[in-house]
Amino acid sequence: MADEFDVIVIGAGPAGENVVDRAVRGGLTAAIVEERLAGGECAYWACVPSKALLRPVDLAGEVSRVPGLSLGPIDVPAVLARRDETVSNFDDSGQVRWIESVPAEFFRGRGRIDGPRRVRVTAEDGGERVITARQAVVLATGSVPAIPRTPGLAEARPWTSHEVTAATSIPERLVVIGGGVVACEMAQAMHGLGARSTTVLVRGDRLLSRMEPFAGELLAESFADAGIELRTHTDAVRVERPEPGGKVTVHLPEGPPLEADELLVATGRRPATGDLGLSTVGLADGTIVEVDDSMRATGVADGWLYAVGDVNGRALLTHMGKYQARICGDVIAARARGDELPAMRDLVGGARSPQVVFTDPQVCAVGLTEEAARAAGIRVRTVEYDLGSVTGAYLMGDGYRGKAKAVVDEDRRILVGVTFVGPATADLLHSATIAVTAEVPLDLLWHAVPTFPTVSEIWLRLLEAYGL
Numbered sequence: 070m071a072d073e074f075d076v077i078v079i080g081a082g083p084a085g086e087n088v089v090d091r092a093v094r095g096g097l098t099a100a101i102v103e104e105r106l107a108g109g110e111c112a113y114w115a116c117v118p119s120k121a122l123l124r125p126v127d128l129a130g131e132v133s134r135v136p137g138l139s140l141g142p143i144d145v146p147a148v149l150a151r152r153d154e155t156v157s158n159f160d161d162s163g164q165v166r167w168i169e170s171v172p173a174e175f176f177r178g179r180g181r182i183d184g185p186r187r188v189r190v191t192a193e194d195g196g197e198r199v200i201t202a203r204q205a206v207v208l209a210t211g212s213v214p215a216i217p218r219t220p221g222l223a224e225a226r227p228w229t230s231h232e233v234t235a236a237t238s239i240p241e242r243l244v245v246i247g248g249g250v251v252a253c254e255m256a257q258a259m260h261g262l263g264a265r266s267t268t269v270l271v272r273g274d275r276l277l278s279r280m281e282p283f284a285g286e287l288l289a290e291s292f293a294d295a296g297i298e299l300r301t302h303t304d305a306v307r308v309e310r311p312e313p314g315g316k317v318t319v320h321l322p323e324g325p326p327l328e329a330d331e332l333l334v335a336t337g338r339r340p341a342t343g344d345l346g347l348s349t350v351g352l353a354d355g356t357i358v359e360v361d362d363s364m365r366a367t368g369v370a371d372g373w374l375y376a377v378g379d380v381n382g383r384a385l386l387t388h389m390g391k392y393q394a395r396i397c398g399d400v401i402a403a404r405a406r407g408d409e410l411p412a413m414r415d416l417v418g419g420a421r422s423p424q425v426v427f428t429d430p431q432v433c434a435v436g437l438t439e440e441a442a443r444a445a446g447i448r449v450r451t452v453e454y455d456l457g458s459v460t461g462a463y464l465m466g467d468g469y470r471g472k473a474k475a476v477v478d479e480d481r482r483i484l485v486g487v488t489f490v491g492p493a494t495a496d497l498l499h500s501a502t503i504a505v506t507a508e509v510p511l512d513l514l515w516h517a518v519p520t521f522p523t524v525s526e527i528w529l530r531l532l533e534a535y536g537l
């Protein structure tokens with residue numbers, strides 16, 4: 070095994086793997102270091118298993134809206150078995166083979182920066198090895214759940230996204246702290262799979278607070294229909310769990326405490342940089358690695374350090390981490406050749422990223438919310454439309470509820486943000502992503518005729534509502 074490579078990547082999640090792929094395609098040699106499983110958090114404890122758990126719940130919602138169809142009880146062991154299959158039963162040999170086929174060198178162990186262009190790899194048996202990079206070191210170590218300092222909370226060893234996505238049984242009574250994406254998706258998954266009581270504690274006034282307000286409102290209606298209890302303007306102030314894994318008591322600012330069999334904390338993430346050797350190159354341990362639009366770390370001299378994916382804090386989404394990784398791999402290869410194409414830049418930025426929340430209703434958004442667009446000084450006009458009154462949506466089932474909103478930059482007559490909330494809207498989002506990213510003028514968008522009778526007819530309705 071060589072000790073020197075053009076590029077060394079630390080972390081073999083979706084972001085790290087894609088850097089290696091692009092750098093090698095660009096003619097460079099590469100090594101990647103992974104301490105747990107190649108494929109990263111996304112493949113084993115986040116995106117993939119969470120969607121496998123949500124799929125039957127989503128489908129059950131669809132079936133319940135179609136008269137003439139009925140669904141028996143969900144076979145939970147079968148759902149969990151399929152979830153295990155989707156995560157390859159926590160076996161990463163297929164991913165490792167893919168990395169080797171790139172070809173890139175795979176090192177199993179913890180990687181730490183050890184001064185400029187040097188990475189120290191510590192294997193599980195304690196064996197150490199130092200490898201060096203001729204061109205670049207790329208950090209792709211992802212993020213870990215952030216646990217609030219609420220008294221008793223850490224000691225209660227609550228579930229985080231890691232445990233809930235790997236659950237081997239469904240708790241009878243579940244309390245969820247947080248109103249973001251993980252909280253919403255996993256509350257619905259656990260409740261749909263049989264939790265008898267699910268209570269979600271949100272410290273603000275609504276779910277999904279970074280999205281258009283109607284997203285959280287429609288989701289809250291769906292929670293209420295399903296019997297999920299949503300409590301806003303509240304938080305856990307103290308937690309007790311005398312027996313490890315036993316009953317847990319969650320004390321609230323007022324009223325009686327909640328008793329549960331499990332507690333899920335879904336209060337955001339922090340970058341996985343606590344033990345990464347950042348301080349050996351002048352950066353602060355435990356912080357986000359700030360990067361420019363080419364993914365190059367801004368706080369390090371000589372431009373040899375890059376960071377992609379969750380670790381740079383731009384957009385905590387797999388597809389955005391992979392986008393950054395493609396840019397990063399191409400940029401490193403181009404810089405090694407001495408040329409740099411201007412297109413190799415993050416043109417999207419974090420806040421504008423497309424995102425689908427896989428709840429029922431699905432919540433899909435790209436670009437800016439109305440509030441963010443106004444804050445950015447854009448002269449904004451918005452149009453909203455009831456998705457349920459689009460024929461294609463109505464045909465999906467009785468009681469289809471949904472809404473769409475477009476945020477228009479009036480000076481440029483282009484869309485700067487679109488949100489769809491409703492069942493079966495996930496795959497509709499990419500049409501909005503194209504319109505927003507390519508800045509398609511509304512007068513041209515008008516000629517993109519949606520097919521009848523599909524949910525995509527919402528485009529026609531939105532443009533008509535705008536006045537076209």
Ligand SMILES: Cc1cc2nc3c(=O)[nH]c(=O)nc-3n(C[C@H](O)[C@H](O)[C@H](O)COP(=O)(O)OP(=O)(O)OC[C@H]3O[C@@H](n4cnc5c(N)ncnc54)[C@H](O)[C@@H]3O)c2cc1C
Binds near residue numbers: 103111211234377
């Ligand atoms: C429950 C949940 C559901 C999600 N669902 C979605 C979704 O549906 N769609 C979506 O786009 N995003 C989703 N996300 C977000 C998504 O998981 C992350 O944005 C994505 O995993 C980030 O990819 P990454 O490569 O940056 O990091 P990760 O996937 O976290 O991979 C980082 C890798 O680095 C390794 N590592 C860390 N430190 C070291 C070290 N020092 N040495 C060696 N290896 C190291 C880790 O073991 C890990 O394998 C979800 C997140 C959660 C928590």
Ligand SMILES: NC(=O)c1ccc[n+]([C@@H]2O[C@H](COP(=O)([O-])OP(=O)(O)OC[C@H]3O[C@@H](n4cnc5c(N)ncnc54)[C@H](O)[C@@H]3O)[C@@H](O)[C@H]2O)c1
Binds near residue numbers: 272337425426427
């Ligand atoms: N479908 C998807 O795309 C998907 C699914 C899951 C996760 N993710 C990504 O993973 C990331 C992490 O998700 P998340 O839900 O953990 O984070 P989040 O940032 O989406 O939500 C965090 C929630 O916790 C609350 N909170 C924060 N600190 C708190 C505290 N001390 N006490 C009580 N509440 C507190 C916030 O108000 C918010 O409601 C997200 O940024 C998201 O992009 C994406």
